[in-house]
Amino acid sequence: QVQLKETGPGLVQPTQTLSITCTVSGFSLTSYYMQWVRQTPGKGLEWMGFIRSGGSTEYNSEFKSRLSISRDTSKNQVFLKMNSLKTEDTGVYYCAREGYTYDFDYWGQGVMVTVSS
């Protein structure tokens, strides 16, 4: 069955870089777009960006200058890296699979990230 699981640090210091890995099973990364969505107290659910089945990426302009999404298809993993973290980046970060009508049909359990010194 389809499964997604995020792993990452629970605590990151301000100005540092956040790195999260999403490991998937039950489908191929070369057949689906993979999304990153975060949920923060200040802005609720926010779409961050995606990596297409072909490997190209799109980012929300809110994050474009500091966000990078990549993948390793041999390991069934998608990666999020975001630099210059601020306290307002505190929240839950999710990876999700995009379905064929631009919905998010499967989600990981999320990883809680706290940005604090």
Place this chain on the structure above:
Amino acid sequence: DVVLTQSPATLSVTPGERISLSCRASESVDTYLHWYQQKPNESPRLLIKYASQSISGIPSRFSGSGSGTDFTLSINGVELEDLSIYYCQQGNSLPHTFGAGTKLELK
């Protein structure tokens, strides 16, 4: 960016009643409007896709309607397990955007 406005922000419900939640888009999103349910400490779960298409495993009491800018999620016979926050999301244009949510609480 497309702004999705959900109303009401909170809805007090009685088990068994039929309810409707609204999602309005600041510009047309065709029918690329999807609904999610999120329970505390859980990930969002896709309930309805493409405005009105049902999802396997989701109870039939959930239904969706609308197109363009006005959309509705209906629950025909609310159950206690439905007390959650409901979000709409548009996939018609980038950036994908979400509404702020409607919270269902017990009356």
